[in-house]
Amino acid sequence: MNLTYIHRSLRFLFVIGLVILLLVGFFYLSKITYPFIIGFLIAFFMNPLVNFFQFKCKMPRTLAVVISIIIILSFFAGLITLLIAEIVAGAAYLANVVPNHIDTIIEYLEDIFTAQIIPLYNRITSLFNNLGTGQQDTIISNIKNVGGQIGRRMGGFIQSFFQSIPVILSWFPNAASVLVFSLLATFFISKDWSRLSSTFGKALPNRIHTSSKTIFFDLKKALLGFIKAQITLVSITTIIILIGLLILRVDYAITIALVTGIVDIIPYLGTGLIFVPWIIYEVISGQISLAIGLSVLYIVVLVQRQIMEPKILSSSIGLDPLATLISLFIGFKLIGFLGLIVGPVTLVILSTLHKANIFNDIWEYIIGKDKIIKP
Numbered sequence: 123m124n125l126t127y128i129h130r131s132l133r134f135l136f137v138i139g140l141v142i143l144l145l146v147g148f149f150y151l152s153k154i155t156y157p158f159i160i161g162f163l164i165a166f167f168m169n170p171l172v173n174f175f176q177f178k179c180k181m182p183r184t185l186a187v188v189i190s191i192i193i194i195l196s197f198f199a200g201l202i203t204l205l206i207a208e209i210v211a212g213a214a215y216l217a218n219v220v221p222n223h224i225d226t227i228i229e230y231l232e233d234i235f236t237a238q239i240i241p242l243y244n245r246i247t248s249l250f251n252n253l254g255t256g257q258q259d260t261i262i263s264n265i266k267n268v269g270g271q272i273g274r275r276m277g278g279f280i281q282s283f284f285q286s287i288p289v290i291l292s293w294f295p296n297a298a299s300v301l302v303f304s305l306l307a308t309f310f311i312s313k314d315w316s317r318l319s320s321t322f323g324k325a326l327p328n329r330i331h332t333s334s335k336t337i338f339f340d341l342k343k344a345l346l347g348f349i350k351a352q353i354t355l356v357s358i359t360t361i362i363i364l365i366g367l368l369i370l371r372v373d374y375a376i377t378i379a380l381v382t383g384i385v386d387i388i389p390y391l392g393t394g395l396i397f398v399p400w401i402i403y404e405v406i407s408g409q410i411s412l413a414i415g416l417s418v419l420y421i422v423v424l425v426q427r428q429i430m431e432p433k434i435l436s437s438s439i440g441l442d443p444l445a446t447l448i449s450l451f452i453g454f455k456l457i458g459f460l461g462l463i464v465g466p467v468t469l470v471i472l473s474t475l476h477k478a479n480i481f482n483d484i485w486e487y488i489i490g491k492d493k494i495i496k497p
């Protein structure tokens with residue numbers, strides 16, 4: 123066997139093993155160090171604001187970091203306060219409206235029960251009485267089996283629900299500790315950002331440092347573009363829903379549009395979590411015209427989302443629209459709803475590695491200096 127092929131095969135297996143080892147190592151290491159990873163990401167996104175205070179406002183780096191953290195915390199605290207205020211206002215509104223809606227649903231169910239269920243029950247009873255004894259015993263046995271399975275599943279669900287309560291309660295102290303460590307990591311990483319960057323750059327060879335720098339800035343640009351694209355899509359959805367609800371003269375149109383726009387972040391389900399139950403209720407309550415209007419509005423939102431998402435993502439991230447669409451579909455098929463986010467992010471990482479010639483360097487390493495001379 124040609125030694126060149128053996129060397130290339132060994133180098134190829136070495137590269138594959140190294141990649142797998144790095145991925146597995148990062149996976150397990152991130153379980154321990156994730157507060158510091160969160161702190162690094164916050165410091166990364168906060169760095170332009172810190173630089174603005176440091177260089178434009180002539181502040182010490184430490185003071186600029188503290189002010190930036192306070193601004194970010196104040197922003198999220200204000201956002202949470204606004205959401206809580208909207209929830210309280212919505213709860214007060216629902217407290218006045220829901221009882222009437224429940225009465226409407228109960229009346230509808232009573233009509234169905236009287237007109238459909240009771241006659242159906244009488245027909246089934248008459249058919250059952252006309253069966254033989256063996257057939258009746260078989261049907262009763264099957265009914266008992268189905269009832270037993272439903273009871274066991276309901277019991278298992280209730281048991282798992284109550285068992286998960288201590289886990290949920292124990293999550294809050296853990297979340298508080300993660301928040302504290304993440305904020306401390308954010309402060310120290312952001313304060314020493316220049317020194318850490320310089321130390322990291324000196325520790326790497328020039329070629330690797332140049333490639334790493336290219337990958338870092340391309341990923342930063344793509345990630346910011348991805349966030350910008352999501353904000354743009356949510357904003358478009360919110361504006362369309364607001365205009366539609368105002369045309370339909372729905373109460374609390376602004377609040378409903380904001381909540382639906384935020385829910386639209388959820389992959390695949392999105393606005394359907396709000397519109398589908400709402401449309402069903404309006405049909406049950408007899409508001410057919412409003413149900414039709416909401417259905418048309420829901421279809422418009424879905425269509426614009428499917429049309430605009432690949433275009434906005436591709437323009438914001440700098441990817442081909444067809445490649446973005448393929449990454450969305452493959453991600454959804456492989457890991458479900460989360461794949462609609464993971465797919466484009468993976469495509470961005472692969473595209474960045476390609477632009478930095480990482481794949482070319484790996485291929486040159488596998489091929490080696492010696493070339494096979496064809497006869």
